[in-house]
Amino acid sequence: MISAGFCALPFLILFGIRKYIESKWGKCKNRIKLDGKIAIVTGANSGIGFEVAKELASRNATVILACRDMNKAKFALEKIKKDISSPVSLIPMELDLASLKSIQSFTEKFKDKFEYLHILINNAGLSNSHTTKRLLTDDNLELHFGVNYIGHFYLTNLLLCVLEKSRPSKVVIVSSKLHEKGQICLDDLNSVSRNCPNLYADSKLANVYFCRELSKKIESKGIDVFAVCPGWVYTNLFRHRIRWYHYIIFSPIAFFFMRSAKQGAQTVIYCATEPGLATGMIYRDCMMYESKHKFDPNVSTDLWLKSEEIITSILINFNPDVIIQG
Ligand SMILES: NC(=O)c1ccc[n+]([C@@H]2O[C@H](COP(=O)([O-])OP(=O)(O)OC[C@H]3O[C@@H](n4cnc5c(N)ncnc54)[C@H](OP(=O)(O)O)[C@@H]3O)[C@@H](O)[C@H]2O)c1
Secondary structure, three states, X not given: OHHHHHHHHHHHHHHHHHHHHHHOOOOOOOOOOOOOOEEEEEOOOOHHHHHHHHHHHHOOOEEEEEEOOHHHHHHHHHHHHHHOOOOOEEEEEEOOOOOHHHHHHHHHHHHHHOOOOOEEEEOOOOOOOXXXXXXXXXXXXXXXXXXXXXXXXXXXXXXHHHHHHOOOXXXXXXXXXXXXXXXXXXXXXXXXXXXXXXXXHHHHHHHXXXXXXXXXXXXXXXXXXXXXXXXXXXXXXXXXXXXXHHHHHHHHHHHHHOEOHHHHOHHHHHHHHOOOOOOOEEEEOOEEOOOOOOOOHHHHHHHHHHHHHHHHHHHHHHOOOOOXXX
16 A cells, blocks of 8 residues: 555655646636627637637637638538537638738638628648758748748738727737747848748747838737747647657656647737737736847848849739738
8 A cells, every 4th residue: 555655655745846847837827708709710620729619619709710721711610619618709711821822811701791890810830841942832931931931921911900990809810939949041041042040939029020020010000919938738739740769758847838729829819818918018927028039129120121123023823903901
């Protein structure tokens, strides 16, 4: 009896440490209902996006599952319906952030269907290995830059008019703590000539700059904007980087520090629902986060201008009449 107790003790201690660490991650405690609100969640079929979509739907929002694969979107919809016993309003819509055309078509269809948009969650993202060859979007942008940053930059700009009409409204941009290791190379945003940069971290830093600059531009429009670092979360994100031996090496660290998708979604839900948060700021663990990155206001404005230039140069090729403002 005593020896069984001794055997269990180390596991109880480890479990206790894990629970203690979990208690520091923060939880969205408000139970604010979202009746009559309309929300878009990009990448809602998996990981953090799925959990955010589920929570917003459970609070009675109409949630648009903006996904690149409609089968995955429909599968997610069925799963959410099964998980939530009460009726939910979920609409799957096709959105491929690797294609400006797809983003345009998504926003046009959205505006045809809906007059208002109260919550935009810019969540979708990808992370590919450093060693694979430079991958490109449909518009010849480096994949991380194109999907994680430019795609959401364009999507948000096209939706600004609906967000303004729906004031007070919110834009939540899912970044990462890795933004602190990122660089914005204004002369080579598309990473054509840079050697092995950390493309994922760079795109996440661009997300934070976007949040800061957007909050300045829309200060008086009743739209709040937040960047979120969700923590290290167990999702499909690193599927292109993970090798079998990583599971062995990292499992002890993961046991203590890796969040479930539901835990990773908490700060996103908090920013999407909590009233009175400071706009233009970074949030982590359901509180404001002081980044170690030294932000340069000139980079902020230049990145915005260059992003507009990049988008305009792509759009001119397939539709000279389209302008960036929605
Ligand atoms: N997991 C972490 O530790 C962690 C840490 C910090 C920040 N984040 C951020 O959290 C966000 C959500 O990631 P996650 O961890 O939940 O990973 P995930 O499970 O892989 O989810 C990513 C979502 O983005 C979608 N997506 C990828 N490329 C897309 C495209 N071209 N167009 C539209 N959607 C696209 C994916 O769709 P498919 O299923 O079709 O691929 C998926 O739905 C990302 O922005 C990520 O950078 C994650």
